Amino acid sequence: MHFDLTDIYQPRAGWIHLLDPRVKLLSAVAIILTVVTLPPGAWPALGLVLALLVLLSVTAGLGPFFAIKGAFIAFPFILAALPIPFITPGPSLWVVPGLGWTVTATGLVRFITILLRTWLAVQAGVLLSATTPVPQMLWGLQALGIPKLLVAVIGFMVRYIFVLGDEVLRMLRARSARSPRIPGHRHPGILWQGRMAGMMVGSFFLRSMERSERVYEAMASRGYRGQIQLLERPAMTTSDWIALAALCTVLAGVLAIGIWG
Amino acid sequence: MHYSPVSMHVPDGFLSTSVAIVGWILAVILIGVAIRQTRNQLGERQVPMMGILAAFIFAAQAINFPIAAGTSGHLLGGALAAIVLGPWAATLIMTSVISVQALLFQDGGLLALGWNIINMGVLTAFAGYACYRLLLRWIGDTSTSRVASSFAAAWLSVEVGAIATAIELAVSGTSPLRFALPAMAGVHALIGIGEGLITGGAIGLLQASRPEVLRTGEQAPGRKGAVFVLAGLLVALLIAAFSPLASPHPDGLEYIAEQNGFIARATEPFYSLLPDYTVPIIQNAALTTIFAVVLGTLIVFGLAWVVGRGVLRLERRR
Numbered sequence: 001m002h003f004d005l006t007d008i009y010q011p012r013a014g015w016i017h018l019l020d021p022r023v024k025l026l027s028a029v030a031i032i033l034t035v036v037t038l039p040p041g042a043w044p045a046l047g048l049v050l051a052l053l054v055l056l057s058v059t060a061g062l063g064p065f066f067a068i069k070g071a072f073i074a075f076p077f078i079l080a081a082l083p084i085p086f087i088t089p090g091p092s093l094w095v096v097p098g099l100g101w102t103v104t105a106t107g108l109v110r111f112i113t114i115l116l117r118t119w120l121a122v123q124a125g126v127l128l129s130a131t132t133p134v135p136q137m138l139w140g141l142q143a144l145g146i147p148k149l150l151v152a153v154i155g156f157m158v159r160y161i162f163v164l165g166d167e168v169l170r171m172l173r174a175r176s177a178r179s180p181r182i183p184g185h186r187h188p189g190i191l192w193q194g195r196m197a198g199m200m201v202g203s204f205f206l207r208s209m210e211r212s213e214r215v216y217e218a219m220a221s222r223g224y225r226g227q228i229q230l231l232e233r234p235a236m237t238t239s240d241w242i243a244l245a246a247l248c249t250v251l252a253g254v255l256a257i258g259i260w261g
Numbered sequence: 262m263h264y265s266p267v268s269m270h271v272p273d274g275f276l277s278t279s280v281a282i283v284g285w286i287l288a289v290i291l292i293g294v295a296i297r298q299t300r301n302q303l304g305e306r307q308v309p310m311m312g313i314l315a316a317f318i319f320a321a322q323a324i325n326f327p328i329a330a331g332t333s334g335h336l337l338g339g340a341l342a343a344i345v346l347g348p349w350a351a352t353l354i355m356t357s358v359i360s361v362q363a364l365l366f367q368d369g370g371l372l373a374l375g376w377n378i379i380n381m382g383v384l385t386a387f388a389g390y391a392c393y394r395l396l397l398r399w400i401g402d403t404s405t406s407r408v409a410s411s412f413a414a415a416w417l418s419v420e421v422g423a424i425a426t427a428i429e430l431a432v433s434g435t436s437p438l439r440f441a442l443p444a445m446a447g448v449h450a451l452i453g454i455g456e457g458l459i460t461g462g463a464i465g466l467l468q469a470s471r472p473e474v475l476r477t478g479e480q481a482p483g484r485k486g487a488v489f490v491l492a493g494l495l496v497a498l499l500i501a502a503f504s505p506l507a508s509p510h511p512d513g514l515e516y517i518a519e520q521n522g523f524i525a526r527a528t529e530p531f532y533s534l535l536p537d538y539t540v541p542i543i544q545n546a547a548l549t550t551i552f553a554v555v556l557g558t559l560i561v562f563g564l565a566w567v568v569g570r571g572v573l574r575l576e577r578r579r
Contacts, residue, residue: 198462
């Protein structure tokens with residue numbers, strides 16, 4: 001078992017991959033803002049955003065269904081919005097037999113809108129992380145005004161996620177190797193298992209602290225003074241500006257259709 | 262590595278645009294303070310140490326144990342990080358974890374990131390830390406009481422985060438408080454037990470093997486103000502929950518509140534400060550509401566700061 005980034009960033013030769021990371025970050029945020037701001041029942045506008053996302057996915061060389069498939073991660077959260085069809089006042093559509101709850105048309109429209117909003121917003125995030133390598137994304141965040149220090153910490157974290165992730169996998173494998181289910185023996189209770197998991201976390205914490213000391217000393221011996229220097233500095237090209245302007249125009253149109261259409 | 266989403270990561274689409282933006286503003290302020298405080302604490306060790314510990318929390322969230330019926334207990338980590346390293350360091354660590362989960366794994370939205378950071382990072386860290394320190398002060402500082410306090414602190418931290426999430430959903434008009442509050446609080450009362458057991462186990466191991474590690478958290482910056490930061494945030498959330506801003510939709514919180522008839526009672530104490538939650542000079546209804554909420558929050562923070570200063574001075578005199 002091994003854990004790495006290959007299933008997130010998808011290297012392709014499409015022009016979206018070559019865009020400035022700032023353009024891609026701003027575009028993702030702009031798409032999400034548009035989707036979230038669209039009023040309930042703005043089906044044509046929501047459909048346009050879906051078409052835009054599929055188009056972006058195809059031009060990025062990822063195929064039409066890449067983002068759609070990746071967007072189901074947020075679906076468990078839908079539970080939170082479940083009461084909406086029942087509590088929104090409006091014309092009654094259907095009464096749940098036996099319970100007497102009424103589903104209203106207005107409520108159903110709002111519920112489906114929330115589902116679509118979430119589904120489309122997650123697609124924008126999937127496309128962003130699939131077309132932008134992590135170092136570029138971090139550079140873009142910093143260039144857009146996220147504090148340098150936070151970006152440096154996140155960069156460090158991403159670098160070590162996979163080292164520490166593999167370490168956890170080894171610990172988990174060792175735990176399951178040591179705890180076979182023997183017929184006739186009672187399985188230990190939740191309290192004991194929870195405590196054991198906690199002790200794993202505790203010793204994993206000590207290992208991580210020690211690793212951070214070693215890493216810091218190695219960095220200090222190579223001249224680290226508390227600042228991370230980046231060599232790569234992309235500049236906005238004409239095509240970057242055109243892409244950003246085009247996307248903003250499309251989204252403004254979508255918003256107009258959604259609100260007044 | 263199996264990456265399992267936690268039920269508290271709010272995706273985009275569930276928070277209204279204005280609520281999401283308020284969350285971002287609050288988060289930016291809190292992260293700014295966290296960066297400054299941990300710089301004083303760690304110096305040039307800050308980046309490598311915070312980065313690796315953020316990776317630690319991210320990876321440690323995969324350590325689980327079966328509870329019942331296919332569910333498993335696992336760690337969120339805010340309380341543990343705060344107890345061991347102090348609340349501001351924990352805020353910075355959790356901010357990194359939650360940002361990476363949103364940016365790379367689409368777990369939690371980008372617009373909702375501000376509130377996700379506050380719910381799962383800031384609130385868990387400060388609630389956990391404040392609860393842990395207060396309990397130790399009340400029941401005495403022994404090895405058993407530390408494990409017990411860390412269990413309680415971790416449970417409470419998850420619960421506070423869940424309640425805050427429910428309030429934000431209600432204010433956005435996505436889920437009525439009547440439904441969201443018991444659902445979120447109930448589910449997370451169970452999830453919190455897993456969090457508590459793991460945190461307690463970790464603290465137990467740390468103080469048995471390396472007790473000096475726990476001292477970092479005791480001397481960390483923010484140890485005295487933790488209760489006030491927490492109180493300020495909670496009061497701000499409460500005010501938001503009962504502001505007229507809470508319900509642009511007829512089915513939002515106000516509808517429920519009107520039905521249950523508690524809105525009048527709930528807002529009574531604030532009437533003396535800001536009559537009917539509006540400021541007379543400004544005419545636009547939405548603007549004046551926002552202004553009133555901001556002003557109210559500032560007043561509360563100011564009061565908390567003054568009280569905190571007073572308590573500190575009293576402590577020093579002793």
